[in-house]
Amino acid sequence: MSSIDSTFNDFDFIGDIHGHSNDLKMLLEQLGYQNKDGFYQHPTRKAFFLGDYIDRGINVVEVLHIVKAMVDNHQAIALMGNHEYNAICYNTKDTHGHYLREHNKKNFNQHAVTMAAFMADPLSYKNYIDWFTTLPLFYENDHFRAVHACWDPQSIDCLKQYTTNGVLPLDKYPSTKQKDTTLYQSLETVLKGIELKLPKGQIFYDKDRVIRSAFRISWWKAPEVATYKELSAVKDYPLPDTALDINQIMFYSPQDKPVFFGHYWMRSENGETPKILQTNVACLDFSVASDGILVGYRYNGEQKLSSLKLYYTT
Helix, strand or coil: CCCCCCCCCCEEEECCCCCCHHHHHHHHHHCCCEEECCEEECCCCEEEECCCCCCCCCCHHHHHHHHHHHHHCCCEEECCCHHHHHHHHHCCECCCCCECCCCCHHHHHHHHHHHHHCCCCHHHHHHHHHHHCCCCCEEECCCCEEECCCCCHHHHHHHHCCCECCECCHHHHHHHHCCCCHHHHHHHHHHHCCEEECCCCCCEECCCCCEECEEEECCCCCCCCCEHHHHECCCCCCCCCCECCCCCCCCCCCCCCCEEECCCCCCCHHHCCCCCCECCEEECEECHHHCCEEEEEECCCCCCCCHHHEEECC
């Protein structure tokens, strides 16, 4: 965990990088960071990384080197993303000698690029897996909140019981795979988002061509029309326009402090510039791993966010 003062607020938030080190270097330099003494630094500001540093892109090793060096030298805070959590579980066994994340074809394929990047240096791979376990799952101070996928108050409150400064001890990881527990559901929510099941018998294919019977919702704003399609965080999935009851969902209040997150593969369509979702909600994942852009937000403690403070690669 970074030792940066919890009252510090001049952060540059950066979304999911997924092994795209060239984009990361370009964005840091655009934001005024320089690589001095072996790590990127800014004279007055710090970076805040929102998770998902690995998988998909081929320059995973360089991304991890940049991010970890900045954290180690107190130039950044880095949160855990679902891909880092998956990597920990893929490489961690329970008391029965079984890996916490099954070594099936789907999971292997998701992590294959990262494992290939470390093929010549397995010790570094292990060291980075160990480092992942030190990353906080969430962060909050008097001015803002940050999480990889979803700031859900009930889930955050649950995780606070198991974590220290947002960091989950390694001996708790086997418990996160017990699906009938609040710990499992809370971790799933903050790292992957809130999911709702589709009507019985209905499925769709996600961006990785995986069959899904549930979908991630846009938890940051209650929709005017509560249908499956309108509620989906990904608008191009072929979901039904059927109405559904959303009374049990706790949407993020417009009166709450600003929240920053990634994870949702936003798109900047038709040449438009990226935009925040609302004045206290900023998703910074704009699909750099799928011909998109890497996006950052220059934050100075303001309670009303502005799309004019977004920076991005081209």
